[in-house]
Amino acid sequence: MKLFFLLLICLVLGGGSFAQQKQVCFTFDDLPVVGYGVDQSTQNQIFTKLVSQLTTLQIPAIGFVNESKLFRSDRLIPEQAALLNQWINCGLELGNHTFSHPDFNKVTLDVFARDVIKGERKSKEWLRSQGKNLTYFRHPFLHCGNSKLKADSLERFLTGRGYQVAPVTIDNEDYLFALAYQRAHRSRDTTLANQIGNDFISYMGEKLSYYERQSSRLFGRDIRHILLLHANRLNADYVDELADLFRKNNYRFVSLSETLKDLVYQTPITVFGNWGISWIDRWALSMGKKGDFFKGEPETPEYIKKLAE
Ligand SMILES: [Zn+2]
Secondary structure (H helix, E strand, O other): OHHHHHHHHHHHHHHHHHHHOEEEEEEEEEEOOOOOOOOHHHHHHHHHHHHHHHHHOOOOOEEEEOHHHHEEOOEEOHHHHHHHHHHHHOOOEEEEOOOOOOOOOOOOHHHHHHHHHHOOHHHHHHHHOOOOOOOEEOOHHHOOOOOHHHHHHHHHHHHHOOOEEOOOOEOOOHHHHHHHHHHHHHOOOHHHHHHHHHHHHHHHHHHHHHHHHHHHHHHOOOOOEEEEEEOOHHHHHHHHHHHHHHHHOOEEEOOHHHHOOOHHHHOOOOOOOOOOOOHHHHHHHHOOOOHHHHOOOOOOOHHHHHHOO
16 A cells, blocks of 8 residues: 555656656758868768767757758759758658758749748658658748738748748757857867867857746746757757757657647747748837837857857
8 A cells, every 4th residue: 555655756756857858859950960161071071970960869840941952953963862861861851941051031922932842852752661651841041031921921821831840949059059069170270160169059048038927028938949950060069968858857858740730839929020030020010019028038158159250
């Protein structure tokens, strides 16, 4: 009997702590690799390391592809194709990030829509061969339309084509850190590379606290977060420390479909601009928040910005 009660207490406590766990989805843009000019074999190394880390850490990540990177003069590059198939074979998800990464603030809906369609060819084919669908779309630069008319027309097009938009709540400048890191790597400056990596993790910790605070100020609770990252050397080398950071903050890793079940993603967006900002900021602006509400967002260190110039 005593044992039974002990077991019951364990279950209640265990279940309780599980229920309190926060949830995050890791998303990677610009697949296969943002290599900053490195050769194919280095791209393979970076990509393979990222995939193996995600698999080991059991992170059900999604990667958003620019299929223009798969072709050279209209010919499919077999190594690039192999990388994306490696991603799919490891059970990771793929989404469309357009063919050539156009800026929706600078092109018409017609031009943009054609790039979306051109960008789904191979991913769709490879996913189908595994019995999966290409469901998610991520806007390049997070530019979703700088007017209601433009945003609505794109949304209609995407929905009509069977896509669901992948928002971002934890926005950040990982790409600046990544370029700085790649340059330190190229000049074989290990000390600098390590410093950039460590500062990146501290910066991401500050970003996480900032967006947690903002979302609880807006919604009074912890929301399921979507973290934006890019497929580069920095993230391949540091995704384990990033995962650690989230675990220490009581997060578990969930898929995009699981994340989007949070009703927060039904919050209407009624304000539009040229911005490529977090959905939390879009919701806040739509709810009439101004000035002071947005204060305290962590800044990328000056030396990173200089190195990434
Ligand atoms: Zn992108």
